[in-house]
Amino acid sequence: MNRSAIVGVILLTFTLFFPVCLFSQSAKVYVFDLHDEIGPPSWRQTKKAFDHAKELDASTIIIRMNTFGGLVDYADSIRSTILNSSMKTIVFIDNNAASAGALISIACDKIYMKPGASIGAASVVDTKGTVLPEKYQSYMRGLMRATAEAKGRNPRIAEAFVDPDVEIKGVNSKGKVLTLTSKEAIKVGFCAGEVTSVDQIFAAEGLDPQQRVDHQVSVIDHIIVFLISPVVSGFLILLIIGGIYFEMQTPGIGFALLVSVVAAALFFAPLYLEGLAAHWEIGLFLVGLVLLMLEVFVIPGFGVAGILGIICIVGGLALSMVMNDFFDFNVTGSEQLTTAVLIVLFSMVASIVICVILGKSIMKTPVFRRLVLEDEQRSDLGYVSGKQPDDILRKEGFAKTDMRPSGKIEIEGLWYDAIALDGYLEKGTRIYVEKQENYNVFVRKLL
Template identity: 70%
Template sequence: MNEEIGPSAWRLTKKALTKAKEQQVAAIIIRMNTFGGMVDYADSIRSAVLNAQLKTIVFVDHNAASAGALIALAADKIYMSKGASIGAASVVNPQGEIMPEKYQSYMRGLMRATAEAKGRDPKIAEAFVDPDVEIPGLVAKGKVLTLTTAEAVRVGLSAGEKNDVAGVLAAEGLSGAELTEHQVTFIDRLISFLVSPAVSGVLILLIIGGIYFEMQSPGIGFALLVAVVAALLFFAPLYLEGLAAHWEIGLFVIGIILLLLEVFVIPGFGVAGIGGIVCIIAGLVLSLVTNDWFDFTVTASEQISSALLLVMGSMILAIAGCVVLGKSLLGTSAFQRLVLQDEQRSQLGYVSGRQKEVLVGKNGIAKTDMRPSGKIEIDGKWYDAVALDGYIERGSSVTVEKQENYNVFVRRQNT
């Protein structure tokens, strides 16, 4: 465990514990060097280590700070290398600023309960979080406790100082044991990469941008493919990490459907469109944070705010980029390869196989909403038409103003 405590570390721990249980091992050793991470994932790892039905050992190889200290306390034994440290578990925000008391209170409770579960001094565990806890000869009031290897051994928190895993095995009477190291696979690394905030932001940008371009040019299909692939890359890793649940993904899909209905079926922009946008944002945000049907007990409000800012920022950038760069993108050589550019002009000898009847001046009925294109009916026949007014409601009376080859242009009749 030599990384920030987060989704990747949680997934690694789950897989390692499952594998250890299947192989019926004598003990599992977590070699730790971390400066901490997210409280909710640290709590999940802590619970898994506490409930593991086998001997658990943490070997602190340099650092077990903050969330790392919480996990270490959940193990049956703690060993530390020379020059290592453990502690400093106050809850801070991404900028390193101390969080309000309610977060510190929650963390103190976790630390105290974990220490008690393993027969360790809960006051020491609490001093890792609370600067108001004073322990004579160890930490003065106003300071958060961090223990060196020697100090941890002296107060009984650590079982001893060891130079490496072999020394830990020897101390536990397992010198002749077969040691299996849990390997981080390419898939594990790929998932860790995809769930990083930066990559998640880019994927959200591609999802929104793809949907926008598909609505602007629905006949191309390439933009929709980009949006679908980006959505799969966004939700699949989060689902595997246990973050995105079925209902959160379903909420996102419902939002897309509502938005499409608003654009192509329901006239104007109202409840369906607003509801669709809300569902899309909610599905994306909720997939990024730990919750159980909106129960955010172990999720700090800052994490929810960060997820919301990530989603909203990515969506705003996507829409702004589409509006500003849309025309430029359509004119690039790379994009032109995706669409047909050849024109069959009458001046070059291209003519249609049959001449369409003259419709100019005739009256008809709009059979669909025209936005501006749609269907009209004239003398019992249906035609594709374009509204010169921009938008004509279904059932309105229309008049054909002009006809260019197979394109029919109409206006709403004045009442």
């Protein structure tokens, strides 16, 4: 072999193998799971996974999926993330990809399925499984059709996942929503092949197992998932309202307000991190609190400010629990908003009922008494409201401050915190004590 032939072989070998070696060194393959219901946690996990994969300069991202569906708005957000990604996207359907899971799956470049797995049944239903009105189905059909077209798949098959009236010869019969098995999906070109594990996808796609990076779910992620569950959110709302109620009913107590503030932080923080609670929704809640405080302590009677305050509080809490773009709910729909409002209202009512029923016994417990700031004012000034007031029932005195309706009164040279049952009373108004309940003194105007 002459010198030129040897040089040619060397150059050819270098040309063929050097890019492969270079590629294998940088071609990270990122793997993460989408299990359970599609919702805020899965959307947040998807965002983190794609961001991390991008930081690692991964060439491929594999989604291991097993879900019966979930919320369409979050599925749409995940779908958009996949479609807009420059990385190659592969989904491994490990048993089920129903409803929202089907939408996410057909957004990927390739679909692999486990033998016996299924994909489809993407009609939009409520929490009870009842099919929602046509406007929801129409939106979902459009999403499925557009996603299939974007990935070169048959849009009619994608539409048949949603609409039972779509009939495809040799695939399904009219009147039934389409669901495909793994073998059926391969036959119609929706599935690249059957595999039993992600490792087999690596082999089928020629990916280097040494470059595999598995997504790690942090402790913080688990805590956030726990805190945004409806049951926990409802309990936190109960603590928020209960703390405010105790603080307003029992002067001098700081612990109740602290409980309310901590509960509010635990309620809003995870929802904010999940992209649900926006700044304006948290602001709406705070405005509601301010209006309610003004109504109770500044403005006489109970009117517009108090009603607006309650509406703002309910609105801020409920809107933070559902995805919306400044009252644009898109496919979130009225049902999810209604559910959120009901959770808030039920928690508020339950909180007030519990406070009224248990308030008397709670305030008499030794633990609670240690939390009461009984010496908030100096006794040499005649102020004794920080402790259980003396028996002053039916005694007369006068308003030491304006009462809106709460304020301070003076009876026999001693000051007390009191609440005017007549509403607003001006400073200096003659009063008498009509009743006493625990730490509360209730007075009426002396006629």
